[in-house]
Amino acid sequence: MKPSVLPSDVDLTAMTPPSSWQLFLSTFCRNKGAVLGFIVLALMVLIAILAPAIAPHDPYELFTGQEQLPPAFLDGGNTMFWLGTDDAGRDTLSRVMYGARYSLFIGLSATTLAMLVGVSLGLSAAFWPKVWGKAVMLVNDILMSYPSLLLAIIIAAILGPSMTNTIITIALVCTPPFIRLTRATAMVELQREYFVASQVMGAGVLRLLFVTILPNCMAPLIVQATMIFSSAILEAGAIGFLGFGVQPPDAEWGAMLGTARQYIQSNVWLAIWPGVAIFLAALSINLTGDGLRDALDPKLKQVT
Structure with a gap:
């Protein structure tokens, strides 16, 4: 009997099942909103990194006689300042660009710190x-019973206004969701056969927690981290707006909103641009998180 031979026009690569990375990427790219959100978020991160090179002016430079100019596309605007100037004559566009560095750094640092603490406590x-x-x-349930923004304001008022204290404040507020999710996911994994086998083989506690269990809990934790990242940026803006966060003249979006509050009737543009920046950052992160949830949840994956 002759061995069967595949026709020459058959593509062997098409018969190979997609890898986990290919499946993740294809599922994520099918979500157009997630792709758009990721692009916007990547652009904001790029602007934050390149702000010293692409900002038209120094964010702290005062232009005497150019205070509270409207955007260049409105009457009374100046083409030197595309988005106008603030109450001290500083370029608004440059300050919004530099503000991305503060706001995204605060959100990322607070989320990372909250995830490290929350995952460790949840696993234990x-x-x-x-x-x-x-x-x-x-303790976790007590903390979660308070509104997160109210709790953040109370902690920020106790610690005092600074960027470091803002990061610590937001991290404390964002830790409880990580604890609850990690504990719930880990308790399911503790009943799996692979965990019992690792125990029988004599694996240590740290290896059981962080090598055996944690990798199998990462998918929901990554999605949770994106949602917490968005909340952290919003809470940083709210704390800065109330004067408990980064202090002027540093260009942080929340602090810019707080400064613009007293000029909201005479020059609304002072508040619009940092507000739009916060909105776009939070929306893009949420959209990206939705795409990650679809791509990491096995029930939502579709093999094309």
Whole structure:
């Protein structure tokens, strides 16, 4: 009997099942909103990194006699200042660009810190559920019973206004969701056969927690991190607006909104541009998070 031979026109690569990365990428790219959000977010990160090179002016430079100019496309505007100037005569476009550095850095730092603390506490609460786990979840439930923004304002007022204190404040507020999600996911993984096998083989506690269990909990945690990142930027803006965050003359979006508050009737543009920046950052992160959720959830993946 002759061995079967595939026709020469058959593409062997088409018969190969897609890799996990290809499946993730194809699922993510099918979500047009997620792709758009990722592009906007990438542009904002690029602007933040390249701000010293692409900003038209120094964000702290005062242009005497050019205070509160409207945008260049309106009557009374100056082409030197595309988005106008603030109450001290500083270029608004340059300050919005530099503000991306502060706001995105605060959001990313707070989210990273909250994730590190929350994941560690959540894993330990799942591994030792009787005393330590109950104590952790009791404190966690108490913190989650407060509105997050109100709690952030209280903590920021106690710690005092600075960028470091803002990061610590937002990280404390954003930690409870990570604890709850990590604990819930880890408790499911603790019942799996691979975990029992690792215990039988004599794996240590740290290896069981961070090498055996944690990688299998990462998909929902990554999605949660994107949502927390968005919330962190909004909360940083709110804290800065109330005067408890980054202090003027530093160009942070929330602080810019707080300064513009007293000029809202005479020059609304002072508040519009940082407000639009915060809105676009939060929206793009949320859209990207939706795409990550679809791509990382096995139930939502579709093989094309």
